[in-house]
Amino acid sequence: MPGLKLLEALTTPHGLDRYLELVNPMLTVRELRARVTDVHRSTSDTVTLTLRPTRQWRGFKAGQFVKVTVTIDGVRRTRCYSPSCSQYRADGKIELTIKAHPEGLVSQYLHRAARPGLVIGLSPADGTFSLPDTRSDPLVLISGGSGITPVLSMLRTLVDEGHAGEVVFLHYAYTEHDVPLKREIERLAEGRPNIRLAFAYTDAPGTGDLNGFFSVKHLRAVAPRFAEAQTYLCGPPGLMKSVRQRYKQAGVSERLHTEDFAPAPVAAVGTAGGTIHFGRSGTSATNTGASLLEQAEAAGLTPEHGCRMGVCFSCTQIKKTGCVQNLLNGSTSSEEDEEIQLCINTPVGDVTIEI
Amino acid sequence: MADTPVRLTPQQFEQLGKELDELRQRVMADLGEQDRKYIYDIIKTQRGLEVAGRGLLFLGFFPPAWIAGVAALSVSKILDNMEIGHNVMHGQYDWMRDPALNSKMFEWDTAAPAENWRHSHNYIHHTYTNILGKDRDIGYGILRMDEDQEWRPYYLGNPVYAFLLMLLFEWGVWAHDLEIDRQLKGETKWSDYKGVRKRMWHKGIKQALKDYVLFPALTGPMFVSTLVGNATANLIRNIWAFNIIFCGHFPTGVESFTEEETENETKGEWYHRQMLGSANITGGSLFHVMAGNLSHQIEHHLFPDMPARRYPQIAPEVRAICEKYGLPYNTGGLTKQLTSVAAKIFKLALPSRKKPTTPPSSNVRPLKSVAA
Incomplete structure (x- = not known):
């Protein structure tokens, strides 16, 4: 568009979006954002947000995730959430169901403060956890806790498609009251004999379709044909492990598709060790406890740098995952995709950094 | 050294470092929504003034509109370059994790490309502040601003060069990273600056195109009036920025240092050099903004990555620390500091009475094009 090019040339160096956002944050040329249009708190610790994305949104495949960015006390924080709605939702909006984790900065904030009108940052949908393009038969969807969202999106998508094949939906929660959107899920199965719902409660014996943690008995009871099905699994590490073991024993691991969502465990501060992965150069090194700049140089890399004392910000790079400690003030941080100064940060356990 | 600086004992240096580290830590831990709101309010004001200024120049046939337009655009450019650009590029707002205010991604409304600037300013100037032969901001390679810079007949033109630099400040900063003086001395080669030059052309053309072609053309018959208006706004920004910046390191009493005495510096000694190598200007809050x-x-030189709105808040404490250690805290009104700088520019045009020490060699590497 020549008109757009001219506008960009006139607004150089900041770009058009930096002006438009001051008038209306949803008026963007390049940046994808979304406005919260509806907030629904379905259980005591979950919140369901309906979002209207800006025109750059290209949709998602059921099971994929988006990155959501909010500003909390001046700092932008980004987290991944899987939409829980059907990928065919008619109004083009997306729905996120978010569980407020006790330690979760963003989930707590959204549970507490999300209101219609709030504008958040959004990323295009991403991830390989999605239904096969040719819908196979049968399908087994297993989830635990807040891992329900991507598989619920799959279930809703299949219903919208009028999918006639067998679908088993097995969900684990503490009690009945911890299942977000339980009514809606039950309504999906009404009048559809091909859909089998099973709710298993770990902390409320006798109240669910099944009791206690995942076991082979559960699987046999609700999905006797699991070995010939394609199975989609998302949940806490314990559940993931048990299901994976079961499928391995049955020799059908390749029919199990999984999505991890729990953060990786963080090493104790003060212990050197772990491995530094230098993502862009594809090398790694054992953490010695020295600054990341020194360790990168020891590994034969030559990252840009200047003062080597935290003043000039020349050596700032993106830490993809892991925890680092600031050598000047001792503070630690384990945010993903965080910019850090290499010269004044040292890894705490495993770290992946983009150099 | 210009004068004998106050000598502290190693224990005093350590204690000074600790006190300033603690002060910094206290402020940095307190950063939050109010600092974010502050910078976004400034940005809103700047962008508003810019749009208003550009708009008013469409009515440039009406002199009051032209004057108001130039005034709005001048203030917009001053805010963009100083309270926003310079400070954002220092990483003062990196803690917000906002790509729009990230030190590595921000570009400012001036000819100098951010990447070149960050190297010569954030790294070289702020790390080696006032070390002769290392800090290229002592005279920017064209002026004699310190007695220990060896006098040459070239420096007879000191006041003229300073005056021209003031008028063309934007382009002076633009060309600063070419380090022409070092190239002339044979310390570096033209080919060392390939990346620097590429960025210079790229940014310089975009800036010139915007101010001197596109906006004038958009105003149609007012082409010349808009062009002159934009040039005037750039000129006003140049004069203002030059004057503020020259008051930062060049008033009488500001110390310079040698490479020998700053070798193996401790953090406390580094802080000490930053304080003695800088000077403040007094004024109201609008002036500071x-x-x-x-x-x-x-x-700023103690804590270059601290959001600038915090400087006035911590100034009394910094001053008290200076007094406690018997260190000078160089401050004064704009007129006093400017007079002092002007006097120095004229005085140093002539050879010093005392013999200068051996001419310092420069050993700071030029900015190589950084591999992406």
């Missing part, structure tokens, strides 16, 4: 808070150059 328009100066990008570089009127708190001492606080």
Whole structure:
């Protein structure tokens, strides 16, 4: 568009979006954002947000995730959430169901403060956890806790498609009251004999379709044909492990598709060790406890740098995952995709950094 | 050294470092929504003034509109370069994790490309502040601003060069990273600056195109009036920025240092050099904002990555620390500091009475094009 090019040339160096956002944050040329249009708190610790994305949104495949960015006390924080709605939702909006984790900065904030009108940052949908393009038969969807969202999106998508094949939906929660959107899920199965719902409660014996943690008995009871099905699994590490073991024993691991969502465990501060992965150069090194700049140089890399004392910000790079400690003030941080100064940060356990 | 600086004992240096580290830590831990709101309010004001200024120049046939337009655009450019650009590029707002205010991604409304600037300013100037032969901001390679710079007949033109630099400040900063003086001395080669030059052309053309072709053309018959208006706004910004910046390190009493005495510096000694190598300007809060808070150059040099709105808040504490250790805290009104700088520019045009020490060699590497 020549008109757009001219506008960009006139607004150089900041770009058009930096002006438009001051008038209306949803008026963007390049940046994808979304406005919260509806907030629904379905259980005591979950919140369901309906979002209207800006025109750059290209949709998602059921099971994929988006990155959501909010500003909390001046700092932008980004987290991944899987939409829980059907990928065919008619109004083009997306729905996120978010569980407020006790330690979760963003989930707590959204549970507490999300209101219609709030504008958040959004990323295009991403991830390989999605239904096969040719819908196979049968399908087994297993989830635990807040891992329900991507598989619920799959279930809703299949219903919208009028999918006639067998679908088993097995969900684990503490009690009945911890299942977000339980009514809606039950309504999906009404009048559809091909859909089998099973709710298993770990902390409320006798109240669910099944009791206690995942076991082979559960699987046999609700999905006797699991070995010939394609199975989609998302949940806490314990559940993931048990299901994976079961499928391995049955020799059908390749029919199990999984999505991890729990953060990786963080090493104790003060212990050197772990491995530094230098993502862009594809090398790694054992953490010695020295600054990341020194360790990168020891590994034969030559990252840009200047003062080597935290003043000039020349050596700032993106830490993809892991925890680092600031050598000047001792503070630690384990945010993903965080910019850090290499010269004044040292890894705490495993770290992946983009150099 | 110009004068004998106050000598502290190693224990005093250590204690000074600790006190300033603690002060910094206290402020940095307190950063939050109010600092974010502050910078976004400034940005809103700047963008508003810019749009208003550009708009008014469409009515440039009406002199009051032209004057108001140029005034709005001048203030917009001053805010953009000083309170926003310079400070954002220092990483003062990196903690917000906002790509729009990230030190590595921000570009400012001036000819100098951000990447070149960050190297010569954030790294070289702020790390090696006032070390002769290392800090290229002592005279920017064209002026004699310190007695220990060896006098040459070339420096007879000191006041003229300074005056021209003031008028063309934007392009002076643009060309700064070419280090022409070092190239002339044979310390570096033209080919060392390939990346620097590429960025210079790229940014310089975009800036010139915007101010001197596109906006004038958009105003149609007012082409010349808009072009002159834009040039005037750039000129006003140049004069203002030059004057504020020259008051930061060049008033009488500001110390310079040698490479030998700053070898193996401790953090406390580094802080000490930053304080003695900088000078403040007193004024009201509007003045400080328009100066990008570089009127708190001492606080800025102690903590270059602290959001600038915090400098006035910590200034009394920094001053008290200076008094406690018997260190000078160089401050004064704009007129006093400017007079002092002007006097120095004229005085140093002539050879010094005392013999200078051996001419310092330069051993700071030029900015190589950084592999992407």
